[in-house]
Amino acid sequence: MSKTGAVDPSTQEPLLPLRAASEFAAPTPRVPKRILVLGATSGIAETCCRLWAERGDSLFLVARSPEKLAAVAADLHTRGAAFVGTTVANLDDTAAHPELLAHAINSLAGLDIAFLALGVLGDQAQAERNFARAAEILHTNFVAPVSLLTWLGNYCAQRHAGTLAVLSSVAGDRGRKSNYVYGSSKAGLSAFLGGLRNRIDREGVRVMTIKPGPVKTAMTEGMQGSEKFADVDKVATTIVKSIDAGQDVLYVPGIWRVIMAVIRIIPEQIFKKLNL
């Protein structure tokens, strides 16, 4: 007997239950996302872009090296991106940001996601001795992203749409003697992102703070213990999924949420004596 107990009146055979009309409907085609990538030749950004290209999204890439940018763009074309636009720009030039961003968004015919990946590790030892070196790190990692995010945040808030996904770092969670100049630039960036999210989430704009632990990319090449750093493919897969899920703060790999929670609560009396 069928579950409903109904039978075919001519044969007295049980009738199969009817399937809902929605089971026969064609799946809705996925609308490609329009994604702006700032610092697109970054190892982490390039790997995310491959995933976006493979699912047919539209990409606009901004980077400062014409050769690297052309190679990345060509690769993303062959991987299936619906559109790949490029502009060569040194993003330290904040005065050029408004025109650059307007051009990128016009080329994409709108904006769903802006992904900020620009950043420099800098030389901590030099930055300790020479303020000009420290200021360069702070400018690229903090001042330039603040300029980009101010423009993008207002653009998205006016339209009540969009996601701003930004690579900060676990290094911003607590200053350490080995990289506190870089760390403080990321601490500033994380705090800025927290405040921006608090302001424009209610306008329908997602602001996502991404805090990677050490990842195997050009930035960490040759560093002590770099063979144990996280694999960039795994990190990029998690980032892309978490952007889709609308996460606010992402530690990647996830274990860094726990590690940094422990590091943050070490009392200063003990912390200042540690060699971290």
Ligand SMILES: NC(=O)c1ccc[n+]([C@@H]2O[C@H](COP(=O)([O-])OP(=O)(O)OC[C@H]3O[C@@H](n4cnc5c(N)ncnc54)[C@H](OP(=O)(O)O)[C@@H]3O)[C@@H](O)[C@H]2O)c1
């Ligand atoms: N790798 C890690 O362990 C790690 C951990 C935590 C956070 N992060 C953050 O993740 C982001 C991406 O880093 P990554 O690991 O992918 O390293 P990466 O490959 O060295 O990427 C950094 C990117 O920033 C670009 N950039 C730097 N200054 C710029 C400027 N003035 N204008 C335009 N582009 C500029 C670089 O361009 P060029 O290619 O021309 O140099 C490079 O493409 C950075 O913000 C970094 O701080 C990385």
